[in-house]
Amino acid sequence: MVIGLEVHCELKTATKLFCGCPNMFGDEPNTNVCPNCLGLPGSLPVLNQRAVELAMAIGTALHCDIRASTFHRKNYFYPDQAKDYQISQYDEPLNVDGHLDLPDGFRVGIERAHMEEDTGKTTHAGTSGRIHGADYSLVDYNRSGVPLVEIVSRPDMRTADQARAYVTELRAILVASGASDGKMEEGSMRVDANVSVRPGPDDPFGTRCEIKNLNSVRSLGRAIEYEAERQIALLESGERVVQQTRHWDEGAGRTQALRSKEDAYDYRYFLEPDLVPLVPDAEWIRAVADTLGMMPAERRARLTELLDEGGGATRSQLLQVATVVELRLDDLVVEAVAAGVPSALALARTANEAATDADAARALDPKSYVELLTLEANGSLSATQAKAVLAELFVLGGGDPAAIARDKGFEAMSEDSLAATVGEAVAAHPDEWARFCEGDDKLAGFFTMLVMKATRGQANGKAVAAELRRLKG
Amino acid sequence: MTGPRPALETAAMVRAGEEQAVDVLEHHLAVIDAGEESIHAFNLVTIELARTQARAVDATVTAGGDPGPLAGVPVALKDNMCTRGVPTTCSSRILDGWLPPYDATVVTRLTEAGALLIGKTNMDEFAMGSSTESSAFGTTRNPHDTTRVPGGSSGGSAAAVAAGFAPLAIGSDTGGSIRQPAALCGVVGMKPTYGTVSRYGLVAFASSLDQIGPFATSVADAALLFDVIGGHDPLDSTSLNRPTPRVLSVLDDGVDGMTVGVLAELLEGAAPDVVARVSEAAEALAAAGARVEEISVPEVRLGLSAYYLIAPGEASSNLARYDGVRYGLRVDAEDTVAMNTATRSVGFGPEVKRRIMLGTYVLSAGYMDAYYNQALRVRTRIIEGFAAAYTRCDVLLGPTAPTTAFAIGAKVDDPLTMYLSDVCTIPSNLAGHPAISVPFGPGDDGLPVGVQVLGPALSEGTLFQVAAVVESAAPHLASPRITTGAPV
Numbered sequence A: 001m002v003i004g005l006e007v008h009c010e011l012k013t014a015t016k017l018f019c020g021c022p023n024m025f026g027d028e029p030n031t032n033v034c035p036n037c038l039g040l041p042g043s044l045p046v047l048n049q050r051a052v053e054l055a056m057a058i059g060t061a062l063h064c065d066i067r068a069s070t071f072h073r074k075n076y077f078y079p080d081q082a083k084d085y086q087i088s089q090y091d092e093p094l095n096v097d098g099h100l101d102l103p104d105g106f107r108v109g110i111e112r113a114h115m116e117e118d119t120g121k122t123t124h125a126g127t128s129g130r131i132h133g134a135d136y137s138l139v140d141y142n143r144s145g146v147p148l149v150e151i152v153s154r155p156d157m158r159t160a161d162q163a164r165a166y167v168t169e170l171r172a173i174l175v176a177s178g179a180s181d182g183k184m185e186e187g188s189m190r191v192d193a194n195v196s197v198r199p200g201p202d203d204p205f206g207t208r209c210e211i212k213n214l215n216s217v218r219s220l221g222r223a224i225e226y227e228a229e230r231q232i233a234l235l236e237s238g239e240r241v242v243q244q245t246r247h248w249d250e251g252a253g254r255t256q257a258l259r260s261k262e263d264a265y266d267y268r269y270f271l272e273p274d275l276v277p278l279v280p281d282a283e284w285i286r287a288v289a290d291t292l293g294m295m296p297a298e299r300r301a302r303l304t305e306l307l308d309e310g311g312g313a314t315r316s317q318l319l320q321v322a323t324v325v326e327l328r329l330d331d332l333v334v335e336a337v338a339a340g341v342p343s344a345l346a347l348a349r350t351a352n353e354a355a356t357d358a359d360a361a362r363a364l365d366p367k368s369y370v371e372l373l374t375l376e377a378n379g380s381l382s383a384t385q386a387k388a389v390l391a392e393l394f395v396l397g398g399g400d401p402a403a404i405a406r407d408k409g410f411e412a413m414s415e416d417s418l419a420a421t422v423g424e425a426v427a428a429h430p431d432e433w434a435r436f437c438e439g440d441d442k443l444a445g446f447f448t449m450l451v452m453k454a455t456r457g458q459a460n461g462k463a464v465a466a467e468l469r470r471l472k473g
Numbered sequence B: 001m002t003g004p005r006p007a008l009e010t011a012a013m014v015r016a017g018e019e020q021a022v023d024v025l026e027h028h029l030a031v032i033d034a035g036e037e038s039i040h041a042f043n044l045v046t047i048e049l050a051r052t053q054a055r056a057v058d059a060t061v062t063a064g065g066d067p068g069p070l071a072g073v074p075v076a077l078k079d080n081m082c083t084r085g086v087p088t089t090c091s092s093r094i095l096d097g098w099l100p101p102y103d104a105t106v107v108t109r110l111t112e113a114g115a116l117l118i119g120k121t122n123m124d125e126f127a128m129g130s131s132t133e134s135s136a137f138g139t140t141r142n143p144h145d146t147t148r149v150p151g152g153s154s155g156g157s158a159a160a161v162a163a164g165f166a167p168l169a170i171g172s173d174t175g176g177s178i179r180q181p182a183a184l185c186g187v188v189g190m191k192p193t194y195g196t197v198s199r200y201g202l203v204a205f206a207s208s209l210d211q212i213g214p215f216a217t218s219v220a221d222a223a224l225l226f227d228v229i230g231g232h233d234p235l236d237s238t239s240l241n242r243p244t245p246r247v248l249s250v251l252d253d254g255v256d257g258m259t260v261g262v263l264a265e266l267l268e269g270a271a272p273d274v275v276a277r278v279s280e281a282a283e284a285l286a287a288a289g290a291r292v293e294e295i296s297v298p299e300v301r302l303g304l305s306a307y308y309l310i311a312p313g314e315a316s317s318n319l320a321r322y323d324g325v326r327y328g329l330r331v332d333a334e335d336t337v338a339m340n341t342a343t344r345s346v347g348f349g350p351e352v353k354r355r356i357m358l359g360t361y362v363l364s365a366g367y368m369d370a371y372y373n374q375a376l377r378v379r380t381r382i383i384e385g386f387a388a389a390y391t392r393c394d395v396l397l398g399p400t401a402p403t404t405a406f407a408i409g410a411k412v413d414d415p416l417t418m419y420l421s422d423v424c425t426i427p428s429n430l431a432g433h434p435a436i437s438v439p440f441g442p443g444d445d446g447l448p449v450g451v452q453v454l455g456p457a458l459s460e461g462t463l464f465q466v467a468a469v470v471e472s473a474a475p476h477l478a479s480p481r482i483t484t485g486a487p488v
Helices: A050-059 A162-175 A217-235 A282-292 A296-309 A315-326 A330-336 A343-363 A364-377 A384-398 A402-405 A416-427 A430-437 A445-455 A462-471 B007-015 B019-040 B047-060 B106-113 B155-162 B179-185 B219-228 B247-252 B272-287 B296-322 B334-349 B349-363 B370-394 B416-419 B426-431 B460-473
Strands: A001-012 A072-075 A085-086 A093-099 A107-117 A119-124 A136-140 A147-153 A191-197 A209-214 A244-249 A255-259 B042-045 B074-078 B118-119 B168-173 B188-191 B212-214 B259-263 B290-296 B395-399 B434-440 B448-454
Touching: A001 A162, A050 A093, A050 A107, A050 A147, A050 A162, A050 A282, A050 B290, A050 B334, A072 B296, A085 A107, A085 A244, A093 A217, A093 B074, A093 B370, A147 B019, A162 A191, A162 A296, A209 A217, A209 A255, A217 B168, A255 B349, A282 B247, A296 A315, A296 A343, A296 B259, A315 A330, A315 A343, A330 A343, A330 A364, A343 A364, A343 A384, A343 B106, A364 A384, A364 A402, A384 A402, A384 B290, A416 A445, A416 A462, A416 B047, A430 A445, A430 A462, A445 A462, B007 B019, B007 B047, B007 B219, B019 B042, B019 B047, B019 B074, B019 B106, B042 B155, B074 B106, B074 B155, B106 B118, B106 B219, B118 B155, B155 B179, B155 B212, B168 B188, B168 B219, B179 B188, B179 B434, B179 B448, B188 B460, B212 B219, B212 B290, B219 B247, B219 B460, B259 B272, B259 B370, B272 B290, B272 B395, B272 B434, B272 B448, B272 B460, B290 B370, B296 B349, B296 B370, B296 B426, B349 B370, B395 B460, B448 B460
Parallel strands: A209 A244, B074 B118, B074 B168, B259 B290, B259 B395
Antiparallel strands: A001 A147, A001 A191, A072 A085, A093 A107, A107 A147, A119 A136, A191 A209, A244 A255, B042 B118, B168 B212, B188 B212, B188 B434, B395 B448, B434 B448
């Protein structure tokens, strides 16, 4: 199986690619429009500098060469295409020859990442839901002219899992670079898959089919697997694969032919005469690169290194690392470790508890979070208490963890009163205490339980253990 | 008022409070009233808009303000430039009922300069033509002889100025659409350097060639108008972001020491009386101190062929948007594709359809390299040819059109012959260079001949200097005497 992916990503700009209209799809239809994005006679495109910067950020994050580029017109008639041509980069794209490394280290080549404008959105009334046979159609041009970057991979992937991992990682990169919100289900990231099969890894590529309408990573994987099986079945029964565009039907779980190569459009590409070449100079490219934050792979490596210092990461910790980076909570872990919190604790709290409400966690002042973990690390708060305080921090949107702990009555018991409570427990159970002193370590749990009961859970387990060891001498 | 008065003089008088803009306007409306029926220069005379503007200009003067360099001067606007709330038709049925929600940059600049927008002028449909006969709203007639064409595509603008309907007019020039009708109507017409006048709001024909420019009865008035409409516009990405030459102030600088090249290739297909006028203009320049020599730029011969591949190619894409979906004409049919087809079949005239088909063909897979891309290579050759000539010459000289105005109907059925009337003007469009047509007396038939001065990019100052000298030496040309109701 050979897979190449084309990913369309809507850029998160304030305005559209060639006019000043708000880039806000989903508003009241046809409110964010102007002569330009409606394709009115006499209107002219003016390139949005911010969109170029975001496209360059994507190119930088995907290790592409960023170079002088041009825009072409792709001509075809469709009601949601306001000018009946789309302005798109064609043979001279902005970003070329990059790569993306999957978390397992597999490298997928990036052929190009080019800029283009989105179309309007057509709704066909009637039973067919398609333009043919519709009673009437409504077009919303709010999306017309929204900036897109199309990222075209090389046909390097060999399994549906790799395709899934590629899209997941690409989405994380697009979000991390600030270029996109990466919402596949809302259409701000759209994936087309090119799939072909061949008898063995050294055979030439077979005839490919392009699959459209993949609205989730899950659909992508299912569609690729279905399509590969369909093609294999064709070849095994002595037929041939016809190059065509196919539509993924999520409900039926299969792909259906849309159009074949023979009736493909002739787009009559030619250089867009209303725009001048886009030639980013080295200084601009560097400035964009400088503002680019860390990419997910780098963030994962950073956390793994912290765990290595603490003795190496376990398999489950690697999953925690992936979760924390995906939710963009890794800065919290790094800050906590820098403040002296053990890496395993910082990672676990972040991947398990903070991750339950990642938005709230990201909104939190990192200082509060680090302080909370410090209190837990130094034994001032129990794990249970720390989790409760974190939940409260989320509700309040921040605050002083020590103060919240006090309000909750979690004020760590003074050493004296803890010692007194432990002493009482020991005195009340002389037999068990004797066995504990003789080396039955299991009884530590028994005494801890008694202390917890007596303090209604407020005692710190570690502090209790320490007191028991002290008494034992 | 008697006879045409220079716009410069009118503006000066209005600014000084010596004349009211409303009176200037009413005078011109009266001239239009008397002559428009036989000329048909306008698709629409915007009487109320102009009156409102005239009152505003007068109010500014009364209040002690300055309405601007075109104060109270009526300007006719080719009907392919958007005017907010005023029909903009491109002389095509396809834009039936469409009211632009915005003003073209050139309209804004004219208004801010105190001009009065007196009307939208007739043109070849979507500026495709050389005679104004492809208009969906009837032919404009040449004020010098109403049985003749005014040229095109900006025939309405040229005729309006020649007939005294407006002292100034605006046209657009894709392959000669300002200069050729200016020559045929005996007025000054100028195509600026590509990127000098904003195309924002100009309904596109061939975007890489289209350029807006002035019509006037004199070189000085054309300079006045050019200075107003030129200059960088952030709304047009191809607008040059550098100082536009100011031409009015250098008009009288003369041609002493300049080298003028008479461009041999432009004389090749021209009628003998036209060639004679060009020679006289060259002699006049020599007498004024210029060094005159004959020069050859062989690449220029390829211009016409290249143009008729590039311009239709771009046009086929530019005119795709007239699909009946969003604005203008819609002819209902059973489904979207049928509606598109029906709308375009009814809405476009034969010349527009011809060029859309031609353009679609030359951009098609399999033919693109042989035609469109080849034409682009020719375009580069022409630019190089001109560059070589301009190492020796400051400006080039030639005829604007091969003949004087031809009879209405003479070439409509023969597109190739019609296309040849732009042979002298097309090279400047392909090169993006400025060129100006100056009336230079009558031809053997008594009809106006235009002499064309061509220069390299951004040489407008030099161009106007030369044009002023040519103008001062021009033989007398009788003013048009419009006979009413002349039959076609």
